[in-house]
Amino acid sequence: MGRKPCCSKEGLNRGAWTAMEDDILVSYIAKHGEGKWGALPKRAGLKRCGKSCRLRWLNYLRPGIKRGNISGDEEELILRLHTLLGNRWSLIAGRLPGRTDNEIKNYWNSTLSKRGFLISPWRGGGHDDGNAAAGAVPNLPMPIGYELGGAGGGGEAGAVDLEALLGQLEAEEDDDGDHHHHHHQQQQQEEEVPSSLGDEDDDYLELAPWLL
């Protein structure tokens, strides 16, 4: 895959966004819609790379964004979903109306991880090296006996079918809103954060019963 030229281009602004840049971006998207991030900066007259514009929009400017004050319910949900999904912040964010993956990631790294909730062993550490804390998982709320079926050759009875679980989640993402998860959160934005996982979520909780 061709390495993308990216933002390190001469003459582009970097660092914090100004109010004027925000205005330009918001009004451009209001007029033309999201997408075409690569072409957006030039068309909108912004001296930013497309990636930077996208990030600013998704994490800050998009309507419906909630900022700060993560409630106890939300925190609990984050913990459960992280146990289930590992560091799949975008999926977790998809379950938290108005929250962004970046915010959840920050919240996790700055708050929860300090309380001893480290990275889940399976997807945790992401790809490759899986350096970060792949080993130590002191407070993982998964009881012994719920071993991961895959890889190591554990499997056996009682093992969670993680792949099925993930497939299910991802399928939901798809039909929830033909676009990606960020979009459906506005309509299901009846304000309230689910105090626990909603009905549809029970499906995958069946596959991860220790969360109940």
Next chain:
DNA sequence: AAGTATCCCAACCGCGAGAGC
């Protein structure tokens, strides 16, 4: 009151996947 340490959040970077040519 001043200096230093720590925390938190916005933004950047690098990579992989998928779409289009």
Next chain:
DNA sequence: GGCTCTCGCGGTTGGGATACT
């Protein structure tokens, strides 16, 4: 079928704000 480009994700960093000494 292979190559290039765009998009999206997760990890990391920088800097401002706040707390502590």
